[in-house]
Amino acid sequence: MENISFRTTVLPLSDRLYRLALRITMNRAEAEDVVQDTLLKVWEHRNEWEQINNLEAFAIATCRNRALDIVKRAGRKTENLDEMAHFSSQTPQEQLEANEQISLVRRLMDELPEVQRTIMLLRDIEGKTYQEIAEMLDINDTQVKVYLHRARTKIKVKLKNGL
Amino acid sequence: MDYKYIEQLLERYWECQTTLEEEAILRTFFRQEDVPASLLPYRQLFIEEDEMAEEHLSKNFQNKMLRLVGEEVPVQVCKARKVTFMRRCRPFYRAAGLIAILLTIGNAAHQSFTDDEAQEPQMAENIPIDSLHQITIGQPEQQSAELTSQPIDTLDVFPR
Numbered sequence: 001m002e003n004i005s006f007r008t009t010v011l012p013l014s015d016r017l018y019r020l021a022l023r024i025t026m027n028r029a030e031a032e033d034v035v036q037d038t039l040l041k042v043w044e045h046r047n048e049w050e051q052i053n054n055l056e057a058f059a060i061a062t063c064r065n066r067a068l069d070i071v072k073r074a075g076r077k078t079e080n081l082d083e084m085a086h087f088s089s090q091t092p093q094e095q096l097e098a099n100e101q102i103s104l105v106r107r108l109m110d111e112l113p114e115v116q117r118t119i120m121l122l123r124d125i126e127g128k129t130y131q132e133i134a135e136m137l138d139i140n141d142t143q144v145k146v147y148l149h150r151a152r153t154k155i156k157v158k159l160k161n162g163l
Numbered sequence: 164m165d166y167k168y169i170e171q172l173l174e175r176y177w178e179c180q181t182t183l184e185e186e187a188i189l190r191t192f193f194r195q196e197d198v199p200a201s202l203l204p205y206r207q208l209f210i211e212e213d214e215m216a217e218e219h220l221s222k223n224f225q226n227k228m229l230r231l232v233g234e235e236v237p238v239q240v241c242k243a244r245k246v247t248f249m250r251r252c253r254p255f256y257r258a259a260g261l262i263a264i265l266l267t268i269g270n271a272a273h274q275s276f277t278d279d280e281a282q283e284p285q286m287a288e289n290i291p292i293d294s295l296h297q298i299t300i301g302q303p304e305q306q307s308a309e310l311t312s313q314p315i316d317t318l319d320v321f322p323r
Contacts (some may be wrong), residue, residue: 005227006232006234007234008228011225011228011229014220014224014228015218015219015220015226018218018219018220019215019218020215031323032220032224035220035224036224036227036231039228040231040232043232057310069179090275103213104207104211105207105208105211105226106211106215112220121215124186124212125212125215125216126216127183129183138214145179148179149177149178149179152176152179153177155208157206158175159205159207159208160202162204
């Protein structure tokens with residue numbers, strides 16, 4: 001078994017965990033807190049690392065659950081990241097241009113149900129196989145494909161019809 | 164150009180029948196600017212997914228995590244450069260050189276000034292006798308005649 005350490009095995013997952021937490025919480029500060037909690041949780045289980053079959057899947061599952069907890073506890077629907085941009089230092093014109101240019105797909109993705117959004121992120125952005133996603137979300141391969149198909153179809157229809 | 168292959172791949176992509184490698188081909192295709200109009204509406208999807216993949220935490224976050232779990236935080240090490248004794252003394256050599264140059268210039272200036280002063284007695288010796296007559300105006304004519312008959316170095320030009 002390869003040598004597992006926090007620095008070389010766990011810490012490199014932080015950006016991937018951050019992107020997942022960000023798409024669930026829709027808040028950068030909360031996403032960072034979620035990643036911190038997740039990494040500390042993984043660290044607490046360091047004596048079991050050798051027994052855990054897939055440490056990345058464990059970290060992703062922990063991160064997702066933690067992010068969903070935060071959203072649930074706050075009693076809010078996941079807010080669109082682009083709406084948060086209104087509080088940024090950009091002028092309204094700059095915001096409009098930036099939103100028009102780069103946020104079309106993000107907005108569509110953020111409107112998807114959480115499980116579809118997470119699966120689309122893990123497949124299209126993180127490049128995970130269906131089996132890996134199934135393991136991370138504790139569902140089977142077929143379910144992964146069904147959710148992903150629904151997500152892609154929604155995006156396709158909206159893009160084809162010019163949103 | 165024939166885009167049939169890409170169109171087929173895209174159809175399979177929507178149906179979740181593509182492999183990760185085929186999806187990478189689609190991503191590469193849509194990164195280029197020259198995309199046919201029929202495929203243009205879908206370009207934004209792949210472009211923005213690429214951008215989303217670049218979102219990351221700050222470097223400080225990793226250091227914070229390492230501190231939280233009690234691991235050593237990597238310190239940025241500045242590579243020490245070996246400095247020889249001669250190299251270390253170089254500023255002193257420069258200062259000493261500068262002082263030496265200034266002293267040389269100062270001495271030369273002083274020397275030239277003192278040389279001018281030393282030439283004055285010699286100049287006095289070369290004063291024509293006639294001019295001495297002018298100096299002794301007010302003295303009796305006879306005395307003046309005596310003076311002219313004396314050797315120049317025994318003359319008492321200025322009355323005491």
